[in-house]
Amino acid sequence: MKKKVRAILCPHCGKITDIAEANCIWCGSATGYSARMKQRWINLLNDSEMLIQGVLYLNIGMFVLSLFLNSHIPAITLNPFTALSPDAESLLLLGATGTGPIDTIHFRWSLGWLTFLSANYLHGGILHILFNMVALKQIAPVVAREYGVYRFIIIYSIGGVIGFYVSYLAGISLTIGASSAICGLLGALLFFGWSRGGQYGNLVFKQIGSWILTLFIFGFLMSGINNWGHLGGILGGMVLGWILGYGEKRPEAHLDRFAAGTIAVITLLVLGWSAITGTLVRYGNI
DSSP, X not given: OOOOOOEEEOXXXXXXXXXXXXXXXXTOOBOSHHHHHHHHHHHHHHOHHHHHHHHHHHHHHHHHHHHHTOXXXXXXXXXXXXXXXXXHHHHHHHTOBSHIIIIIOOOTTOOGGGHHHHGGGXXXXXXXXXXXXXXXXXXXXXXXXXXXXXXXXXXXXXXXXXXXXXXXXXXOOSXXXXXXHHHHHHHHHHHXXXXXXXXXXHHHHHHHHHHHHHHHHHHHHSTTOOHHHHHXXXXXXXXXXXXXXXXXXXXXXXXXXXXXXXXXXXXXXXXXXXXXXXXXXXXXXX
């Protein structure tokens, strides 16, 4: 009986090989399950549109979960500032940050300093997450185009961490939101425009500068906005843009890929841990 061959493309040489074989019949590279999974992760990280969508879905998923963990049914009102707002307890369970969660409030399996990362994916209401996700959808593709998708991950994540660390140093007791990470992207684009110069660079610099100015004007006029987190994110993004460089300075390297992959895995582990432990604490009586 003739052996049935199931063909796949080798992730290394691109030629057709047998899926049942541990190694490619052409180049000898590993093509087993682990190799295929590794290649799928690489393909995901290379696809900026899918990656940005993934960040959006993570934010939305954590927001829905925060409503699910509320101690009471979230209010449904016509006021966009209070509609569908998770309570402070559910946000603390999922990794809100600030001097309160880190220095004062402790519960079993608390994330501690890792809340600088988890807080980037939590939001205080429907208007809060809507505003941040619209801003992310507009800014993220530009950063991914100019810096590359790997450096986008690094800037978004580390920029958010720096922003929340600065707000912690400033004494902000409780804070959440993707705006610190988004400000990291703004800071990187501000550096890009200034460093590149020319007609395009100057245009980017002026556009991003006007957005940042508007952001701080609203921040000082409205209460409850973490201006320290925004400032820290912007400064962090500028420094990261300078350290990492953008596409016209140097192409992305293996170190960028490794750093981005490591950050992505840590982020998923942290959010997964907060989701599981938060649910157990809320509904498991532990």
